[in-house]
Amino acid sequence: MRIVSISFYAFLIILSIYLDDLQAAAIDLGIDVLVENHFHGLETKRIGLITNRSAVNKNGISTIDLFFHSPQVKLVALFTPEYGLFGLDPLKATASSYVDPHTNLPVYPLYGDDLKPTPEMLRDVDVLVFDLQDIGTRSFTFLSTMGLAMEAAAENGIEFYVLDRPNPLGGERVEGIPFDNRFRSFYSEWDIPYIHGMTPCEIAGMINGENWIFKKPKLTLVPMKGWNRTMLWKDTGLSWYPPSPYLPDEDSPFYFAVSSFLGISPEIDIGIGTAFPYKFIGSPRLDPYVFSRQMNKRKLPFCYFSPVVYWPFFGKFREKRVGGCQVHIQEFSKVKLVDIALNLLQELMIELNQAPLASLNADQIDYFDRYCGSDEIRRGFLSGKRIQEIVEGWDNYIQNFKEKRKKYLLYSSQDHQQ
Template structure:
């Protein structure tokens, strides 16, 4: 095709392309506008930030602190009339989420505003009086994942304590728990193992939003001095919602939590990363969704986990390599975890089953080969040494989660007065797998009775 006809044809294609892009853009905006949940920051903005009017504000946030349209809370507060943003505070992984787990975060200055960015994962884990000198109120807005060992909730409570000790107000802009607000599972915190990866007396999976947990930290007097606390709740969030139900944007709160479902995988395999010679997908495009070792037989391991008949989960045999020069040439075998129904998966019993089966498949080497510092961190992440000792001694981990039932029942009663969003239905029976589990911990939740009991003491 040549001449004027060709130009007319090209013009029509260009108009169609621009029209199609405009349609997609409009559809995207419409879907976002239809999101049923207003985050705490959205609620605050609709109220014209009146609670912060005339105050000098210090903001505790990171890249995940955005409103429902993807605008950062940092930018919103910088331009909010009557609000003077004077300091920024960054948790583990830094303000931009570019630091790796455990990596020291340095204090610096924000290149756009010139404001100080104080690190709360560097020389101190808690705001100092000097950091708070030009602050009247601290505002906390960080997306969490609902697991005790994820350190942002430690930052939350320690910052609350600093606010109380220095006479500052404290605001929490509430956000959804991506695991939902109905499940609570797993290990109680033994005070001997209290640390920054386990500060509060809550289960490993605790079933609260950041605002609810802040109320509990203050109400249970887990900090030395309580601040004047204000939680700005969400509108439209229900406890039975998973992230996909909110239709909100997901911004990774840390480098290895790229998707909302990563929160589930973190609970399932986070502890595996401390075992000797075992990988949990960190260092691949599927962080926390893989279980592997150079010595692990993928077909045999996937078959073993499949025989467990974990509700809502499938284990597929895989072979993979890690990124990075030091990992070249090392082929890992293992399983990829697929969650076809995340609501039904008993997370902590499944996590313990994975620990047990990996350790058994590798003849005890993953636990026996731990260095002293690895064992110490593993116990702190668990909040107890009972898990490691059971694995070392070849005892069934089933006995562990059965022993936590009374604690979970007590926790359920204790947390009631701190709930900002009502429970949707009556709690499921202990160990039940119909709908979101409330206090999973019995063997029926993780392993149906039809599964034969291994002769060498498996997870039954």
């Protein structure tokens, strides 16, 4: 049976490579490049793989299977980010380690008590390999997991590999909120804008190069082939494998950027517990028609808002009537995501008499500010500032970041790799 299993998966790997020219995918992912190069640099080494179900090659074969059934390497442990190995755990997989029945390997969650691998977890590991699909927004925790694991690798004298994947929002879009080190947390770990326009390999290079961790590992980056900075996810030809239960389709990262931090308020619902997470914005006390009309009066480019009434099947407003709007993005390459978010928050503050931010208790204030990476938004809106007044100082930060990141960029904005 074991021989049959090995032969079957060997066939899948060979088929995956053979089908390259037959697939719609326009690019080779980092895992594809690594397999094509016969796992060069990792031969015979004991591998700890940081991954979940979002990590597949361009033909849909999981990175776990590609490593587990490769004769060139020895996969000895799996490490999982927020939402667990299958990216579908709404409890965020805070449970202790366990054994994966598919591979019989130990699985170590890097969320909850242990945000980075411990020496005990790394005892039998020679190299940590990171392969996860990020979504392009600072507050999504996968890049925090990556950097902290890089630091753990350095502390334990092991190497670190990053297998690159596309930024679903593209590589040219960079938008505030700026990072304020006073509010550094797992949700805002690195000095990058809220929307950073970089890939995991590029961020890893920046983390090392800017000395953002106390100890730096020997780092190997495995870039993609064929990706360029103008590409959104829809341009890659790749299938979308959700990295979390609330990101069901390839457009989800755009809506996450718009509304995720709004949901920290106890007064605001963002569609979690419905079929439209991050696309519905509402409250039990909102008139959906008035709210949608007022949002459309703001004439935000490349989007519009339609009224909705819904009953979430779980979450803080479970089975309660919620009124609000659905956000509709019309031009994904042109829309300003943070601008939509700030206008939604401003209108919610007006409609709900300041309650979305004024109602926050001390713990919620801390969470909101750390999630945003700054207290500017909360303080600005509570003091009655206009949006333009809040963001007027952001341009310098964005321009400085764009200049700083140049030496870490691995791809051009053309149809070929730099």
